[in-house]
Amino acid sequence: MEDERSFSDICGGRLALHRRYYSPSCLEFCLSCPRISLRSLTAVTCTVWLAAYGLFTLCENSMILSAAIFITLLGLLGYLHFVKIDHETLLIIDSLGIQMTSSYASGKESTTFIEMGKVKDVIINEAIYMQKVIYYLCILLKDPVEPHGISQVVPIFQSAKPRLDCLIEVYRSCQEILAHQKAASTSP
């Protein structure tokens, strides 16, 4: 069962939340970030090349121009491979764990899986980010030493940064599945 809705992130960009319901115990949320805009790409390229041309007129060395082209290409490839995230996915499987995947624009995927035994809870927390106060969804991990303590806070959807309405959707579904998990673990 699939379902797609559009939301906005904290800067006003458009996000698409894609929800896939596989079974009562397995749910997947896919949040797609806004694409790289042609305008900003052109602006950066023009700036770099103008600066290189300015240096060239000063130094009369044509190596500067080829170096500028090289730098622009490498910079673009590096940006697509290491910085620009295309979409972020959250997969919750009851009694197995929670998996977070970030897919970069070049196709690279980086995955983290947290076992259900380590998850204490999923909450919406507030944070001060530059001049704003934003909400973010995070997973609380249990402390192995202290039963009521928290050892780590893992934020989800860090680069998409959706607003509260999107977070509430995801939060509700996560809590339904975690409730199953808690009921199963407390029952004999």
Place this chain on the structure above:
Amino acid sequence: MVLKAFFPTCCASADSGLLVGRWVPEQSSAVVLAVVHFPFIPVQVKELLAQVQQASQVGVAVLGTWCHRRQEPEESLGHFLEGLGTLFSHEPWLQLCRERGSKSWNCKATRRQGPTPLAPACEDQVMLIFYDQRKVLLSRLHPPAALPERQAGDATASAGGLAAVFDTVARSEVLFQSDRFDEGPVRLTHWQSEGVEASILVELAKRAAGPVCLLLACLLSLVSAASACRVFRPWPLSFIWSKLSTCEQLRHRLDQLTLVVSAHRAEGPAQLMRKANTLVSVLLDMALGLLLLSWLHRKDRFAHLAEALVPVADRVAEELQHLLQWLMGAPAGLKMNRALDQVLGRFFLYHIHLWISYIHLMSPFIEHILWHLGLSACLGLTVALSILSDIISLLTFHIYCFYVYGARLYCLKIHGLSSLWRLFRGKKWNVLRQRVDSCSYDLDQLFIGTLLFTILIFLLPTTALYYLVFTLLRLLVVTVQGLVHLLVDLINSLPLYSLGLRLCRPYRLAAGVKFRVLEHEAGRPLRLLMQINPLPFSHVVRTYRLPSCGCHPKHSWGSLCRKLFFGELIYPWRQRGDKQD
């Protein structure tokens, strides 16, 4: 809890039979290790399982049945399979079923609610997780989960659920030894059932490794015995050996090689990786060293280097002389105390004169020395770089001497000034209480003290300038040497074998797992594919870094600045085990 069945991908196309594996009750998961095919004799199956359990300390049991059938379900087979449940009793009893040629699977897990066999059975929900048996067997989780020691019988999996799966598969290697060409009583399907794979080169290398290691170990023990003999003990020689970084590097390499060729087997996977990393690092070092040697010999570069060395040393000495002449005049427009200036300037100029004579004395022998030193590059690039660092320190010995003179003079002056400043204010340093106390001085003490204080303070700019200039020169030399040492450190400590393994066989070094949901139809059980998430390169370097010489700067920036201000001597690149000067 939902029951999780870990199923190997190699058994997905196997014929019908029994599922054999381990049941982990805490995680409610069944790890299937192999499929036993029909026909079989139940007693022989039970015997085989008991043997495997004894050899591997893993609680292997029959978990259920596997049915790989055509489109029309065969009634007789269905009843037969259910009847097997009474023969090999296991709670819960798993029944996996797949239609041939399609992707639809069926799973059922039944659990009896009462002690008698006729009690009603309840069904659990099942989730299928496919895993690649070969990759899970060969991989190693980081950080390694602290599993309890192997006990007789079933070891309790108090570790995380997935670490238990990895552990189960890794310890059941004895189950995977028989393939389908063996004439055993029981036919199994697992990842090696098509035949055990091995490489001829690896087997030959293993056979040859024994005698070669023995030979190398003997050679190395001879070398270390020779280096520890009494000839090198007396004081001047031992002092020189401790100062030269080449000796330190050679000793480090000797230790590493002794570790690699030692006859003991590696205790655990971490030790094995360390040995492999050390071996690859030493081999690469030697290869780079030989490359350097061949490049140096190609266009007779040794002669060029030797010819260039003496003029360069002369040039450096000349530049120092110009610098001293400049300091003796009016450097940067500052007015120096003429007498002190002349004394210091002449003193240092005489040293430079001695140094130039020394260099000229050595010049006929330089080429031969360089050639013999260059031969040592075949011991490794790190040795060649250490020799370079030593040559730099020998050639700039005069700068080091000037720095020491300037620093001592400045240090004395600063201490004198601080003590006389206290006298000027009527205080003194109480050594017993380690603090400044007031003190009543006599008039003549005060008079002489103030005079000396004035003299010292007016001579301060001259001394401070000389100190500043020579400290900057010394820091420059130290920076160059530091870069060379950094490079040597990098070659010494980079774990190349682990990096290569991460590049070519990423499943061997696992940071965790990742899941992918496979095609799902309503009414069918959920199917997931478990893949290995490899360790990122930065973590690989951090976990498997080799211990290096330990040539790290011992001071923080703050303490360095403080030492420079007070004129204390600095040794930023201290070798391990050196005494304070």
